[in-house]
Amino acid sequence: xxxxxxxxxxxxxxxxxxxxxxxxxGASLLADMEHQSxxxxxWTTARDFADLFAISxxxxxxxxxxxxxxxxxxxxxxxxxxxxxxxxxxxxLLVYGAARLWGRWRGSIWHAAVERGLAPIAAGLILSGGxxxxxxxxxGAAVWMAAVAAMVLLLRWPRLHPLVxxxxxxxxxxxxxxxxxx
Amino acid sequence: xxxxxxxxxxxxxxxxxxxxxxxxGLPAIFAAFFWLGVTSFGGNTxxxxxxxxxxxxxxxxxxxxxxxxxxxxxxxxxxxxxxTVQVGQRLRGAAGAVAAVVGLLSGPLxxxxxxxxxxxxxxxxxxxxxxxxxxxAAAIGLTFATGLKLLPSGSARLIPLAVGLATVLCVSxxxxxxxxxxxxxxxxxxxxxxxxxxxx
Numbered sequence: 001x002x003x004x005x006x007x008x009x010x011x012x013x014x015x016x017x018x019x020x021x022x023x024x025x026g027a028s029l030l031a032d033m034e035h036q037s038x039x040x041x042x043w044t045t046a047r048d049f050a051d052l053f054a055i056s057x058x059x060x061x062x063x064x065x066x067x068x069x070x071x072x073x074x075x076x077x078x079x080x081x082x083x084x085x086x087x088x089x090x091x092x093l094l095v096y097g098a099a100r101l102w103g104r105w106r107g108s109i110w111h112a113a114v115e116r117g118l119a120p121i122a123a124g125l126i127l128s129g130g131x132x133x134x135x136x137x138x139x140g141a142a143v144w145m146a147a148v149a150a151m152v153l154l155l156r157w158p159r160l161h162p163l164v165x166x167x168x169x170x171x172x173x174x175x176x177x178x179x180x181x182x
Numbered sequence: 183x184x185x186x187x188x189x190x191x192x193x194x195x196x197x198x199x200x201x202x203x204x205x206x207g208l209p210a211i212f213a214a215f216f217w218l219g220v221t222s223f224g225g226n227t228x229x230x231x232x233x234x235x236x237x238x239x240x241x242x243x244x245x246x247x248x249x250x251x252x253x254x255x256x257x258x259x260x261x262x263x264x265x266t267v268q269v270g271q272r273l274r275g276a277a278g279a280v281a282a283v284v285g286l287l288s289g290p291l292x293x294x295x296x297x298x299x300x301x302x303x304x305x306x307x308x309x310x311x312x313x314x315x316x317x318x319a320a321a322i323g324l325t326f327a328t329g330l331k332l333l334p335s336g337s338a339r340l341i342p343l344a345v346g347l348a349t350v351l352c353v354s355x356x357x358x359x360x361x362x363x364x365x366x367x368x369x370x371x372x373x374x375x376x377x378x379x380x381x382x
Contacts, residue, residue, distance in 0.1 A: 091259025150323020
């Protein structure tokens with residue numbers, strides 16, 4: 001099936017460069033992904049792309065699972081797997097190589113200093129990641145308040161299992177919606 | 183620490199980054215990251231990984247986790263997947279990295295396609311969106327709690343605390359692009375850590 005094969009190849013050529021250019025996380029990819037899959041290749045319409053984005057946000061896992069959905073639209077199962085591998089393999093190889101290279105200097109004074117110096121920046125980036133997700137959340141002020149409430153609960157009772165909070169958050173918002181509060 | 187190491191030499195052990203004790207098997211790594219993948223809602227894999235792998239299983243140390251978070255964000259790609267590659271590598275080398283990443287992604291891949299199929303067949307009610315918002319809010323709360331817990335605290339840690347808060351200020355409040363912020367703050371923070379290490 002040369003046509004199918006050509007589509008898979010096109011997916012590879014779209015997602016491999018995105019994999020290596022996506023500095024700063026998956027969110028920066030979105031505009032490029034839309035341009036390639038809607039305008040350039042016509043794998044999906046602009047309306048469907050917005051739906052796919054909403055679906056990818058609902059699923060667990062890295063936010064960039066949108067690539068699997070685009071691959072699915074373009075070429076079914078094979079497309080979904082191809083797009084996922086094409087998006088994650090190149091950057092994974094890169095970080096694997098970088099981590100091995102970096103590990104070679106383990107034990108030196110400056111290796112320890114770099115790790116100690118980067119630690120607070122990493123903690124700051126984790127916080128910023130949460131704020132970034134809040135910013136794009138369509139849920140409004142209620143989501144901000146629930147996030148802060150969950151944070152306070154977890155800081156106060158560190159042994160509280162987060163899945164309990166996930167379930168409580170989902171149930172609370174679902175009930176509020178059913179009751180017409182939101 | 184060996185004399186060579188103290189002098190800042192290159193570690194003689196070729197695979198020093200891999201755990202000496204290979205007690206954590208590949209199936210265990212796959213299973214842990216599979217569970218992590220199917221339960222990490224809200225796109226904040228790092229906080230959830232910290233809870234599952236560092237706090238509950240004690241497979242890596244806080245400092246190792248933070249180092250992997252930082253490198254994972256500097257290198258292109260998804261921060262969560264990059265972090266998973268590095269933690270898997272620490273646990274069991276190349277095979278560990280593959281087991282961890284395949285474990286992390288395989289569940290969400292199937293779930294996202296199932297959701298898409300359900301969406302095109304029956305559509306979604308507003309209540310579904312509300313439930314997802316609620317789960318996402320709790321996941322963001324976990325991210326905040328994790329970030330705050332990992333921020334340095336105590337009177338002796340004022341400089342790292344300031345660096346952490348400066349990162350949040352630049353990226354989230356001033357909304358500067360992440361990479362230049364990290365590349366700008368890193369030399370300052372590393373330099374201060376180097377001076378502190380020499381005085382200690």
